[in-house]
Amino acid sequence: METRLWHPFANMAEVKDKPFLVDRAEGVWIYDTDGTRYLDGTAGLWYCNAGHGRAEIVDATAAQMRRLDSYFTFGDFSNEPAERLATRLSELAPMEQARIFFTTGGGESVDTAAKLARLYWARRGEPQRVHIVSRRHSYHGTNGFGTSLAGIEVNRDGFGPLLSDATRVAHDDAEDLRAAIERIGAENIAAFFAEPVIGAGGARPPEPGYLEAAAKICAEHGILFVADSVICGFGRVGGWFGVERWGLRPDLITFAKGVTSGYLPLGGVAAAGHVADVFWEAPGSLVAHGPTYSGHPTVAAAALANLDILEREDLPGRAVELERPLLEALLPLREHPAVADVRGGVGLIAAVELDGELLAEHKGIAARMQLAIRERGLIVRVLGGSTLVVSPPLIITEDEIGVLGKTMAEGIDAVLAG
Ligand SMILES: Cc1ncc(COP(=O)(O)O)c(C=O)c1O
Incomplete structure (x- = not known):
């Protein structure tokens, strides 16, 4: 029967008759409704850092729901789990006196950061600073600002006029950023948005020195x-906020996904003290922004339990230990005639980009490979119609990484063999 569920990022004409129903999950494995198991090579959508089926998170969530299911935090309302989580994140954030604004996901966090950046300048008497610069290949979610900032062209197409004060620069060349600033005028620019490792735009680690220079x-x-x-935080590239390995101290950091390992939807913005103080030290100045579920106590309880696990098992450290083995499991594919590039080595994110001629000659071949790999027991994603990407839970073992590499190669070969 045709589904009534409208899937995101889907061509419904193609998937409406055959949704792939995921039934349960445990550790690094997911199971379909027939009981067939698959290695979750993508940690869901880059979020399940602690792995699936953690009873500790489930129990913390249930206990919190029994006590206080939900309550809002607008105005002076608050709750203990949200307070505890904000304090804990503030201590982990690589910023002085960080304050934490909660949302319910990454896209909302990007929009929050963009609005706070503009408001920051307005409050500081420079209201013309509205322009936002981002990088080509970047993905910043599908909300209003995030759509406008997208460096993946197709994600901006067809929606009519978007933010006009947005500029994209080369993803790997800090001089291009400098040139754009000179062109636009620094006095007109509110902020520069950058993913530490570009995720959805093709799993692209930064060129050495790029982030520091930018x-x-x-x-x-x-x-x-x-x-x-949003992807890089909570261990995925080591560290808590996805920037520590480069010694960066951003003014604002957006996060989501791994903060709860996806058990419940949570996102947020960490604002450095010098940014937050503009609002926090100005009585009578309302910030008219915030989603209903900001500071949701049950979601916060899930995040706290998840952080306990990430900390206790040092999963950020583990991601760094395993980044090389993950890349090495895929590197043999670099010699493969169907492959243009293999990327990775910075955190548990890696990608296999298919050869351009092959893609041009065989429309949809990447999607067929994804399916063939899935039929062999591994979940991978296709990005941009050209790149197969993996970002497994941080609890994956080296043996399982070996299985991942082998299964990927087998799926690619099966499609090429016709
Ligand atoms: C870097 C980045 N920013 C923002 C988002 C948007 O997050 P969400 O899908 O939770 O709105 C994503 C999602 O993948 C992301 O990768």
Whole structure:
């Protein structure tokens, strides 16, 4: 029967008759409704850092629901789990006196950061600073600002006029950022948004020195540096906020996904003290922004339990230990005639980009490979119709990484063999 569920990022004409029903999950494995198991090579959508089926998170969630299911935090309302989580995140954030604004996901966090950046300048008497710069290949979610900032062209197409004060620069060349700033005028720019490792735009680790140089250029021009760590945070590339390994100290950091390992939807923005103080030290100045479920106590309880696990098992450290083995499991594919590039080595994110001629000659071949790989027991994703990407739970073992590499190669070969 045709589904009534409208899937995101889907061509419903193609999937409406055959949804792939996931029934349960445990550790690094998911199971379909026939009981067939698959290695969750993508940790869901880059979020399940702690792995599936953690009773500790489930119990914390249930206990909180029994006590206080939900209550809002607008105005002076608050609750203990939200307070505890904000304090804990503030202590972990690589910023002085960080304050934490909660949302319900990454896209909302990006929009929150963009609005806070603009408001920050307005409150500081520079209301013309509205322009936002982002990078080509970047993904910042599908809300209003995030859609406008998208460096993946297709994600902006067809929606009519978007934010006009948005500019994209080369993803790997800090001089291009400098040139754009000179063109636009630093006095008109509110912020620069950058994913530490570009995720959905093709799993692209930064060129050595790029992020540091970009942050320095922003600082020189007084432009707020916003790290979009929605994917990179909570261990995925090591560290808590996805920027520590480069020694970055952003003005704002967006996060989501791994903060709860996806057990419940949570996102947020960490704002450095010097940004937050503009609002926090100004009585009578309302910030008219915030989603209903900001500071949701049950979601916060899930996040706290998840952080306990990430900390206790040092999963951020584990991601760094395993980044090389993950890349090495895929590197043999670099010699494969169907493959243009293999990327990875910075955190548990890796990608296999298919050869351009092959893609041009065989429309939809990447999707067929994804399916063939799934039929062999491994979940991978296709990005941009050209790239197979993996980002497994941080609890994956080296043996399982071996299985991942082997299964990926087998699926690719099966499609090529016709
Ligand atoms: C870097 C980045 N920013 C923002 C988002 C949007 O997050 P959400 O899908 O939770 O709105 C994503 C989602 O993948 C992301 O990767």
